[in-house]
Amino acid sequence: MPISRKDLADAGSPEALVKRILKAEPNLSVPVPIQELCVSLGIVKTEDFDTDEFEGGLVTDAKRSEGTIFAKRGGEPRRRFTIAHELGHFLMAHHVPDQPGRFLCKSSDLLRVQAKEGDQRQRREVEANRFAALVLMPPHLLRGAMTAFREPDLQHVLTLARDFAVGKETAARAYVQYHPERIAIIVAGNGRVQRCYRSLSFPTIICGVGSPVPTRSRYQSSSHRPNIAGDIAACSPDLWIDVKRDLRAPALYEQVYLQQNGFAMILLRLEPVPEESTEERKLEEGWRYRFHSGRR
Numbered sequence: 001m002p003i004s005r006k007d008l009a010d011a012g013s014p015e016a017l018v019k020r021i022l023k024a025e026p027n028l029s030v031p032v033p034i035q036e037l038c039v040s041l042g043i044v045k046t047e048d049f050d051t052d053e054f055e056g057g058l059v060t061d062a063k064r065s066e067g068t069i070f071a072k073r074g075g076e077p078r079r080r081f082t083i084a085h086e087l088g089h090f091l092m093a094h095h096v097p098d099q100p101g102r103f104l105c106k107s108s109d110l111l112r113v114q115a116k117e118g119d120q121r122q123r124r125e126v127e128a129n130r131f132a133a134l135v136l137m138p139p140h141l142l143r144g145a146m147t148a149f150r151e152p153d154l155q156h157v158l159t160l161a162r163d164f165a166v167g168k169e170t171a172a173r174a175y176v177q178y179h180p181e182r183i184a185i186i187v188a189g190n191g192r193v194q195r196c197y198r199s200l201s202f203p204t205i206i207c208g209v210g211s212p213v214p215t216r217s218r219y220q221s222s223s224h225r226p227n228i229a230g231d232i233a234a235c236s237p238d239l240w241i242d243v244k245r246d247l248r249a250p251a252l253y254e255q256v257y258l259q260q261n262g263f264a265m266i267l268l269r270l271e272p273v274p275e276e277s278t279e280e281r282k283l284e285e286g287w288r289y290r291f292h293s294g295r296r
């Protein structure tokens, strides 16, 4: 690989770094050869991490002359994300580890998408995750892959995960972000909402993290076959979003993908409320007036 640290110049943010990497490596293949990138950018070794406490680690100095990445053994997609995350710490000079010269990252760090205000540690984990997601699923390659997909479908998430060799959740997060429709993906486990990813235009999900998946959700039906994305079907919108009582409810669709480990992804797709004709609106307003005023 021709890329070297010089190509990154003074880029400090995940976005700027990935932009420089893509400029220096315009013909990057998919899945992105993350190990080769590491070698070209100053990582001298990638070793197995034999610990249950941490998912990944990086040993380096403040000047980042070189680095060694540690990644827990496990599935290839997960390991690739860990390596990319540690490479992110290595390339972002403003990331200062808790112990001098040694970054240690837990699995919860590798899932972090938001940081508490003022929490520098959380912020740096969020940045490393953003770098990992961007470098493993470069925006132009992701957009290219997404042009083949039209109607939202969890099957696409599985295809992206396979093609980019990333975890299903990493693929789901990118899918939600890049899909033009109003969609959200809920990660459920042990009957509860674990994480939510939604497009910018998708309303707030009323079932917060930790709360049980609604009993009327398709997730609760026993007919799912594991590892197959189910049918997409309409559900009651008030299961997941706040529906104003005096407004027409939008149509909401659900699709469930159940994994063997008891975890599931639930895709939510919101359809815009169809425009009412003036006559329909007058009729409805008339009813509402009579209803509220108690007249018949």
Ligand SMILES: [Zn+2]
Pocket: 085, 089, 103, 104, 105, 109, 124, 125, 128
């Ligand atoms: Zn980290």
